Amino acid sequence: MTNVRTRLVGDRDGVAAEAVVGVVRVWRTAGRLVTRVRDEVAAVVTGLGWTVLALTVVAFVVGYRFGLREVVVVGWAGTVLAVVAAVALVGRSRLVVGMTLPQHRVAVGDPAEVTVTAENPTRLPSVPTTLELPVGNGLVDVAVPVVTPHGTHVRRVPVPTTRRGVLDVGPVTGVRADPVGLVRRELVWAEQEQVIVHPRTVAIPSTSTGLVRDLEGQATNDLSPADIAFHAVREYMPGDDPRTIHWKSTAKTGAFMVRQFEDTRRSHLVVALGVSDTEYRDEDEFELAVSAAASLGTRAVRDGREVTVVVSERTPEFAKRPVYALESLPTVTPTRLLDAFASVGLAEACLPVAEVARLVGRDAAGISVAFLVVGSAVGLPALRLAATRFPVGVGVVAVVCEPEAVPRSVRVAGLTVLTIGYLEDLRHALHRSAAA
Structure with a gap:
């Protein structure tokens, strides 16, 4: 057997061996006690306290060694302060x-x-x-x-x-x-x-989006040979499904006529928030953008629609190349989404809005409407480039946040640009878009 005793005295059993073992035990017990006292003292004595203690010891040594009464007085003053400090720690709180x-x-x-x-x-x-x-x-x-x-x-x-x-x-x-x-x-x-x-949000009525198309009643302008919303009848063309032939119209006109429907889709909203600090002029502009994105996302979640809310992943500080990835915020409930928005912040190195649009347009299937929420530092060419990254048929709305700006709406090919100066302008802008 090899333990502390055998390392100290081997297999000896004499009085000397027992004395050595006893001394080592006492030494270790005293060491543990000293360590505990040291830790407790170090936990309560501040840096100023250690400084005063050191000055007190030096004052006593120097004062008595060289007969300097003034220095001795400094030492006794430090002693009085130490006693007062020790008395202040006596007792425990009853609360x-x-x-x-x-x-x-x-x-x-x-x-x-x-x-x-x-x-x-x-x-x-x-x-x-x-x-x-x-x-x-x-x-x-x-x-x-x-x-x-x-x-x-x-x-x-x-x-x-x-x-x-x-x-x-x-x-x-x-x-x-x-x-x-x-x-x-x-x-x-x-x-x-x-x-x-x-973040502060504004109530957006579910009917105010106007751009949403779903199976509950909103139809698109795209025509298809088979769907729910009936549009009209037209003449039969080679390649049409014979099952769509409308026989009553065929009997009246004497030519084959087929049914034509308006294409309806299940609405899938995408809200992409830009987080690059190059896209915003100041912090207030970014806070307005976060509130606008949160308002859009929570309204879609409350309406029970399929919604995806994304921000760009941050590129590490010393990375060799940018990180082409997106962070999806939870959309299970409005509360979970707002919890995630509370931690969103600006980033120095992340993807621009055009790359964010490309990634979300590639990964999210069946997008109906995409909202791009950015700052006023993003120009119209960058927004048009971002709109082209989505599949054909997707309605793209860019919400440009510029505090205290006059709200306005600009319609270009495949893109609607809404500029808001206050959060309440978002509701009015969507109402106007719906009416248009």
Whole structure:
């Protein structure tokens, strides 16, 4: 057998061997104790505390060695500060602290808050305590006064919702520290939670799209020999299906006549949001584009239509070539889609709108209408190029977002360009397109 004992004393059983083993055991126990004390002290002593401790030791050594009374006074002052700091850590908090989030999902601009509750279940009043609550990138100090026995103190902390995103809230941490800041002890009470700030959306009636064609009543202008919506009859031509012959019209005219139908399709909407920073002039323009894309996507999901929402994948910083791929956002429910939009951001290296259109036109089957949501930095030639990347028969609508711009609509071959300056302009622009 080979273990620590055999490595130390071999197979000896004498008093000397037992003494060696005992000394090693005591040494290891003392080492573990010292390590634990060191870790506990290091967890509460701040950088300023270690600096004051080092200066105190140096002041005593130098002051007594060379007889410098002023330096000795500095050492005793450091000692007094150390004693005060140690007294500040004595005792433990009697409070039980909790944190609740009434809403985990809010829209941009909606009020949101975190409720911090401090309860005192003991028979003695608590001492004033300071709690720290991280909210996003900020840190909020929550001052808890003296709580009476079996009392409760409630504090509501507002959550900033001026920008969309995912905010980490918590954990709630109790802090005990001395007035100078030499020591600091933290106690975590509540775990971290998240608040998802959705982009602002506008209600778009399902009839306002006007461009959607499906089996529930919207027919296209394309004619086909077999479908649901009857259009007219025409003369028989070689190659027509004999089953489409309309015999009553044939008997009246004396020539074979066949039925002709309007082609109907199941609507498949595509919403492609540009995320390249070269396509936008500022952050406000991109936020308007995100809100417009979210409004279109959530309206289609609520209508039960087949919808695909995509953004370009980001190319890694040191990649040798661009990544030709798209990221599809979940469209199971409007909430899931808005959750995904809350994390969408601009990228320095990603595909332009024309390449995004090419990839989605290649991969998504049966597209009826495609919405390209971009910024004002994208010109009309780039939008026309993107429209040509979709299959023939797809209605392409480019939504150009330019804050505070006058809304306008331009119709070119195979493309409709809607310029919006405010989010509400999107609803009006789609109404006008439907009427046209």
